[in-house]
Amino acid sequence: xxxxGSEVAVLIATRGESDLLEAxxxxxxxxSEALGAELVLVVNRPAEALPVERIEGWRRLCxxxxxxxxxxxxxxxxxxxxxxxxxIVAFCDDDALPWRHWLERLTAPLRDRRxxxxxxxxxxxxxxxxxxxxRWYRQLIGGRESSFLGPLHDLGPEERDYPAAGxxxxxxxxxNCAYRRDALPPQGYHPDLGPSPRTGLRxxxxxxxxxxxxxxGGRLRYLPDAVVHHPVPPERLREEFVAAGFRKQGIxxxxxxxxxxxxxxxxxxxxxxxxxxxxxxxxxxWLRPRRALLAHYRALAYEGMVEELAxxxxxx
Numbered sequence: 001x002x003x004x005g006s007e008v009a010v011l012i013a014t015r016g017e018s019d020l021l022e023a024x025x026x027x028x029x030x031x032s033e034a035l036g037a038e039l040v041l042v043v044n045r046p047a048e049a050l051p052v053e054r055i056e057g058w059r060r061l062c063x064x065x066x067x068x069x070x071x072x073x074x075x076x077x078x079x080x081x082x083x084x085x086x087x088i089v090a091f092c093d094d095d096a097l098p099w100r101h102w103l104e105r106l107t108a109p110l111r112d113r114r115x116x117x118x119x120x121x122x123x124x125x126x127x128x129x130x131x132x133x134x135r136w137y138r139q140l141i142g143g144r145e146s147s148f149l150g151p152l153h154d155l156g157p158e159e160r161d162y163p164a165a166g167x168x169x170x171x172x173x174x175x176n177c178a179y180r181r182d183a184l185p186p187q188g189y190h191p192d193l194g195p196s197p198r199t200g201l202r203x204x205x206x207x208x209x210x211x212x213x214x215x216x217g218g219r220l221r222y223l224p225d226a227v228v229h230h231p232v233p234p235e236r237l238r239e240e241f242v243a244a245g246f247r248k249q250g251i252x253x254x255x256x257x258x259x260x261x262x263x264x265x266x267x268x269x270x271x272x273x274x275x276x277x278x279x280x281x282x283x284x285x286w287l288r289p290r291r292a293l294l295a296h297y298r299a300l301a302y303e304g305m306v307e308e309l310a311x312x313x314x315x316x
Contacts, residue, residue, distance in 0.1 A: 008037035008107050008178075009086035012062075013076035014094035015044045016054065020231065021094045025061035028092055031103040032063070040084060042066045044076040072196035074189035074205045081181075081188050090178035091206075092228060096124070098176075099227040106178050106226035118183035118218025119210070121162065121172025122226025126150030133237050139290045140242070140297065146170050148203060148249060149242065151230055155222050162210075162220040168253075168262070172220060174206030176228045185212045190259050193252060202245060204252030211260045246297045250304020267309040274302035 010028055014021055025041065032039045041062040046069040047055060059065045068079040081089065088110045090103060106122050126149075132138070137149070146153045146169070153173045163170055194205030210220060235241060257264045265273070277299035284292035 006036055006038045006086050007111060008032075008035060008088045008090060008103070009084045010037055010039045010090045010092060010103065011042070011077065011080040011084065012040070012092050012094055013042045013044055013068075013073050013080065016050060016058075018095040020097065022057065022061060024092065024094055024097060025058065027098050028103070029061055029063075031098060031101070035104055035107070037090075037103060037107075038063045038084075038086060040064045040066065040080050042068055042076040042080040044068050044071065044073060071198045072191055072194060074191050074194040074196070077194075077205070078188035078191075081184070084181070087181050088178060089181055089184070091174055091176075093175040093230070096175045096228040096230045099229060102176075102226050102228060105223055106176070109221055109223070110178060110180055114221075116217070116219045117180075117221055118213050118216075119172060119177060119179040119220045120223050120226065121153070121210075121220065122176040122223050122228065123155075124151050124153040124173050124175050125227060125229050126152050127229050127231045128237070129232070129234050133232070136239070136293060137237055137242070139293055146173075148245060150232055151175060155224070157224050159224060160222050162214075162222055164214070168207060168211060168256070171207055171210035172222075174203070175230060176226065177206065177210075179209075179213065180218075183213050183216070183218045185209060190256070193255055193259070201248050201252055203249075204256050207252075208256040208259055211256065211262070215260065243297070243300055246300040247304040247307075250301040250306075251308045252304075253301070254305050254308040264309075265305060267306065270302050270305040270309055274299050274306055277302060 010032055029039050039062045041058055047067045066079055066083055068076040088107055090106055092098060106120055109117055109120055141147050141149050141152060145155050151173060189205045190208050193208055195202050214220060254264060277295045280295035281292045281299060284295060
C-alpha cells in the first residue's frame, strides 16, 4: 500500500464530472502502487454537494481524497500540493488515460536526480470518435506538435530538453507532467488561470508554472515514452467550441505573460493583428480555404488578447 511519505505523489484535480474519472483513477492507482507512489485526488466541489456513494467510490480508488470548495482547478491543485510531502509530484487529467509504465517513465529522470532537471513532460495523444475529426479540424492541427485542440502534445520519438526560458509555445502539458516539488513556484498555480467556472477559461495554468520553473534555472525534459491518451468527445469538435477556445487562449496568453513578467503585445498591436487576420480570412476564403481557416482562428485569439488588454473582461 502506497502512503504519504512516498518519493512520488500523483495529483489529480476534478470536478467529478468526467465519465472517465473512475477508469483514470484505477489505472493511475495500479501504476502508483507498482512504483510505491501515492495517488491524491482533489475534488473541486464541496463534499456536501456530492452523493456519499460517489465520494466513497473515489475514496476506494485513491490513497487520499481532498476537497477544495472554491471553484478553479488551480485552487484545487494548490490544495493538493499543500497536502503532499513527496519530493516529486506527477500530474494527470481526470479525463486522460495513462499508457503502460507512464508513471515510471515520466518520473524516472527525476528519481535518478539528473543534474539540473526540474521537470518532465510526456506525450498527450488525442483519441477521436469513430471516423476521426472533421476535415476543417484536421486542417487546424495538421503538422502541429502541440495544441490545446485535442489536446495534442507530441514532439516526436526522441527524448530532448524543452526550449529554453522565454519560449512559451512548447512546454509540458498539465495532463502529463512531473516536477520536483522544490522546483515548483512557492505560490503554486495561479488562481486566475486554468479551467474554472468562475472565469470561463480552460487552461494556461500549466504553461505559467513551466515558465516559472525555467525562469529559476530549472531544465524541463520531454519524454516520448511517457504517454497518456486523451479521448476527445464530439462536442469538442464543434466549430463553436473551437472558436471559443481560441478566444480564451488569447486571454490566457496575456494573463500568463503578465504573471511571468514576459513581454506582451500592446493593445494597439493586438487590435491591428486581429484586423489583419480577419482580412486574410476574407481574402483567402475561396482561393486558399485552409489559410482562411487558420487566419480566422488567429484573429479570434487576438480578439481575446484585446479583451484582456482592454481591461481584463471576464470571458463567459
